[in-house]
Amino acid sequence: MSDLVLNGSSTGRHIVYVLRSNPVTALAAAGTLLLVLIAILAPVLAPYDPVASNVPQALQPPSWAHLAGTDQLGRDILSRIIWAARLDLMIAVSAVSLSFVIGAVIGGFCGYRGGRLDRWVGRFVDVLMAFPLFVLAMAMVAALGNRVENIVIATAVINLPFYIRFARAEVNVRRNAGWVEAARACGDSHLSVVLRVLLPNVLPAMAVQISLNLGWAILNAAGLSFIGLGVTAPTPEWGIMVAEGARFITTGKWWLVAMPGLALMLTVLCFNLLGDGLRDILDPRMRT
Amino acid sequence: MTADLLRVENLQVAFSTRHGTVTALHGIDIALKAGETLGVVGESGSGKSVTSLAVMRLLDRAGKITGGRVMFEGRDITHAGHADLRRLRGSALSMIFQNPRAALNPIRTVEQQIVDVLAAHGKLSRANARTQALDLLRAVLIRDPEARLNAYPHELSGGMCQRVMIAMAIACEPVLLIADEPTTGLDVTTQQTVMELLARIQAERGMAMILITHDLGLAARWCDRIAVMEAGRVVEQGETVALFEAPAHPYTKRLVAASPTRRSTLADLAPPGLARDAAPVVTVSRERGPGTPPLLELVNVVKSFGGPTRAVDAVSFRIPQGGALGLVGESGSGKSTLSRLICRLIDLDDGDIVFDGESIARTPAREFHHSPRRRDIQIVFQDPNDSLNPRHNAFDSIAYPLRRLEGLRDGTALQARVREAAARAGLPLDLLQRFPHQLSGGQKARVGIARAVAPRPRLLVLDEPTAALDVSVQAVILQLLDRLRREDGIGLLFVSHDLNVVRMLCDDLVVLQAGKVVEAGPSQSIFQRPQAAYTRMLLEAVPYFDPQRTELLKTA
Structure with a gap:
């Protein structure tokens, strides 16, 4: 049994094990890492200025000079996709973190306390979920104003119900466990039982939700921009690019839509595939 | 000399895991005649359950029979196909499991579940399905069987669930019943009635039984022959009385030594090798002179959970400084509620809890973590599997109260503590x-x-700390607790349903029934001369390890 003894590098070895035993997760993790690197290194990687128009070069198909072609104003589509990764990832990550943190805390308390608080929050969540969520997001952005922060807020709000429900259910099944009572005997208040003891235990299960949600949040942000809410025209953003390019599909200029669309699709796919692996990495019980 | 009903020959089972193939059974040989009871004893991880699952061919996908064979009624069933197995299971071979509540389908009534079993083996005449189910419930001596037919598992007590499981297991009149820890987790009194029931049914129907248990007392009382398993091997096998009176294998000797008998003391249970401490025992003087307040005093403590009945009803007792008190009762007697009240995890409705001369009942439970008394009262929970935070390793679990209660930061001080x-x-x-x-x-x-x-408490509340443990581990833990008390002067409140264990550790005893104290006093005198009928019943139900008693039962 000596091989079970863990040492300092155990976390690293565990991650390697999960990735090796699950090549799809490894691929998704590599894709996500690449995406993050692209977003961070956008100024270095982008071959052209993403907003500088060059009308003589407009609507060029993909070539060696412009790998993804150019758009109606002659802007390099590859550069715009690279810069857009930055914005779209930022929107998705901040929206999901916001709804995850708020949702987990609210849901955690409801699941732990139960009673009247739980019932009221539960009904509120039901009401929120009864709205068509995208329409709700549209209404919020329209009311608050066309700004990036408001897209983040709107996306966070419409994700919130899922996190509240999820955290509530996961905390609820654990609240009578011996180790929860033990934490109280060790001097924890109810507050720190939820924050220090219960929520960390719920994290692995929520990782799947977070990862799926990131993909969904990117689609949501792109969708809002596509219909003209949110990020405005010259800013490179996948949704706007698809929306603007859509006009040229009928004339056979496919690359205007296909290239940002492909980026969007691959990103969402990576996030969706990452979820299960992320749970295995975060759950100490998977380290056998 | 009749032929063996079941013969397991050199059975080997391996599981494929992340760390390669792990051999669970290294060649098991056991045999069983019709109508016989074989006890398979051993500690957790010895391969008892794997053996039974392999015989039933119910191993999960990771497990594989890698060698040997299982002969049932003269047929080799080691490689029988799924259709054959389905016919065999239930109708010829049957099994009951440890946790009856988990083994029953929660959304189907008792009647539906029994009828399902009958229907699966074509033993059902639609017209009198209900009558058949009712007859089975009568056979397992369920009170008010007509009403139970329509009950769902959650409406039944643990003992009744086990009876329903037994009814389902015997529905198709199997010739062999495998009972995997059938009474673990049940109260001692329920344990006894369930075992009596199994023995009766077995005698009536001439059924053979394999009783898998870690409790030597149970095995000695109910089995004809015993097979002792350790680490995937049968180390010793023989007639019950002969085997337990003169165990030959060192492992059997150790198990026998660790099983408490009616007269054993804590020192008797010491496993050889893990010898008693050579160091002289420093006995902390318990009396701090006259006028010292008791460590803990309960005065008419009352607690109810909103219902008409009180979970704890006017309970009073006291524990002297460094004393040990046993709190005994069956499930539902309020002993767990009481231990949580004393640890101030929940609030009491009425009465007072005085710790070292100072009332601690006035601080509400939600504020009690601020109290300087928080670290003085610590608790050890019943199920060790459930009482450790899955995200903390052992170090962090032990360090947790030190970080939270004493504000120690990572460093050498924390390491040392x-x-x-x-x-x-x-x-x-x-x-x-x-x-x-x-x-x-x-x-x-x-x-x-x-x-x-770790936080150096003065009172340790132990909520059935050994209920889920093997006997040899139980013996070591009991000795450990006794040493903590003698050397460090920690007062103990030992909550348990096992009177015999409590007797060895505690000076005084409080017997609790339905939230009320029915008897209290020094453990030895209660143990020898119980006054209340309830105490007598509890005492009689304890399955002592006592090989001679088997002889008495058999000749009677």
């Missing part, structure tokens, strides 16, 4: 980096005890 607590609980230091799922039940129990003693 954790190591000290681990040493006091007898936990090897190289296990400190392991997570709960990498520890055995006994090791987890030690982590739980180390965590509780």
